[in-house]
Amino acid sequence: MSEGRVERRLAAILAVDVAGYSRLMGEDEEGTLSALRAVRRDVGDPKIAEHRGRIVKTTGDGLLVEFASAVDAVRCAVEVQREMIARNAAAPPGRCIEFRMGINVGDIIIEDGDIFGDGVNIAARLEGLAQPGGICLSAAAHEQVRDRLDIAFDDIGEQQVKNIARPVRTYRVAAGASSRAAPPAGAPLPLPDKPSIAVLPFQNMSGDPEQEYFVDGMVEDIITGLSRIKWLFVIARNSTFVYKGRAVDVKQVGRDLGVRYVLEGSVRKHGNRVRITSQLIEATNAAHVWAERYDRALDDIFALQDELTISVVGAIEPTLRQAEVERARRKRPDSLDAYDLYLRALPNTFAAMPDAADDALDLLQQAIAIEPDYAAAHAAIAFCHEVRYIRGGLLEDDKRTAIRHARIAIATGGDDATALAGAAFVIGILERDYDNAFDAFDRALVLSPSSALALSFSAIVHAWAGDSATAVEQAQQSLRLSPSGSLLYMPHVGLAYAHFFAGRFDEAALSASRCAQANPQFSIPWVLRTASLANLGRREETQASAQRLRELWPSFTINEYLDSNFTSPERLAMFDAALRRAGLPEG
16 A cells, blocks of 8 residues: 555544453353344444444444544443443343443544554553443543543553553543442441441453453452351442442442441452452541452462452451451440440450350340340350360350250351351260251351351361361361461361371471460360370470460369360370370379
8 A cells, every 4th residue: 555545534533342241252142242232223323323423343342433523432432331321220240231442532544444553553452441331531532522521530640551652641531421320429328237348349450351350250259258147248249339440438438338348459460370459448437457468370260269259258257357346345335235245255255265254154145135046146155155164164054055055056047157157066066966066067168168267166076076187178278268366276276186186296286386376375275285295205395285284274184174075985095195194183
């Protein structure tokens, strides 16, 4: 083509594609094509014609349109995106058609009705930068429309885009002109009577629009996972995704949605690696409660999505619980309801020592007096009486009371993973009713697969039942999900028992030491550590460990300890021999 025959002109170029097109087609090819044709017929083509645009070409999920005016191009784009609000509101979850749009003003080459050149390429790259339902403009396009349209724009700075030598100054049409509904307005919503959370759409920082479906899918899974936690009020996806692509004020989100906590995050892909960052914020004061970063290989994207979801949900549950405990402590005593009383009791409940259990029981009894069917409170009462029974003299009344409240928790807490797990632990330990205990554990983990508490309880009972392999697996999974916090000692107890019964005394002693570090006043790890060190023949360490055990548990005798353990005679004999070797009193 000689220079004399080149046709050029200045034009406004609108590039459009469908967000998540590959996923939509993979799920339903015919339905997706039918929906796209309907959108073109009812929305796209009429709006383009109304604003004097020319459709240059179409692809499976894309559209290239030429306008003589940048004002016409932006008006058309904004009106199309607005029209999509009503259509998407009526669409089934996951089947919304959402467009990304890029607009540039530049010099183009025309040949056989098609258009070429950097003016076109930049529009296409800007479309790739846009969020689903969003519109991005070049500085050239923004300059033409900024004083002519009643539309707000966000300056998102210079962007380096593929195959364009210089960075492109980019503007984004601000929220309110996109295809998503505006966030709720009006008076702040009241907070629910239990902890509440909104999970905002994570920001895709990778620059790869194809990762959008992965990011949104992971957020949806996190919402689903959190929704399984009985004591947590979780805002639905449709209410939180209106904030997608917006710079938000967390305090305002809390007021708009009526939530105490907000989870936000970002995803960045580089090569075959992906980095997820997330942070939990208390919306009332914008205080950071928790933050974490996850780096993973992008080998199996769906397996990765599942792993990250479980990791995030598993970390959030104990963090939120501790934050709620601290909030309940700050409330006036005359304003406490059953939930607040339960929260205030938790630290003493899980201290796992008789004196602390007594303090917890005072609060828990008040809680069930207010709410008699409070399953989690009944499970906590059962656990406290189990602690009193094993380390408080083996009083039969404590045993009977523990079992009674555990059975109430199982009967009334069928949808509460925490209640089921706590009750299953007591049933398994005090009755050796492993069938019912493991059934309750299975139900708890179906409800909340990421519950570190349920995994820890289950690991201990599996160890006592002789299934060391499952005990180790579940305890390690609990530690991966919640590697810190006040309940860290529990999975280490499970590991110590499992390793001891399997004859791995080095590992048992190490796990017992870590348990003691996590809960220094808890006496059981010193029993396990002393027995393990005695079997290893490490005499001086054994004596030091036995001395610490007697300090924490002055009335300890071997016979009383063995009487409190409901496991097989063979496993009891292992403890008997080791503790005698350590020189502890027989009783």
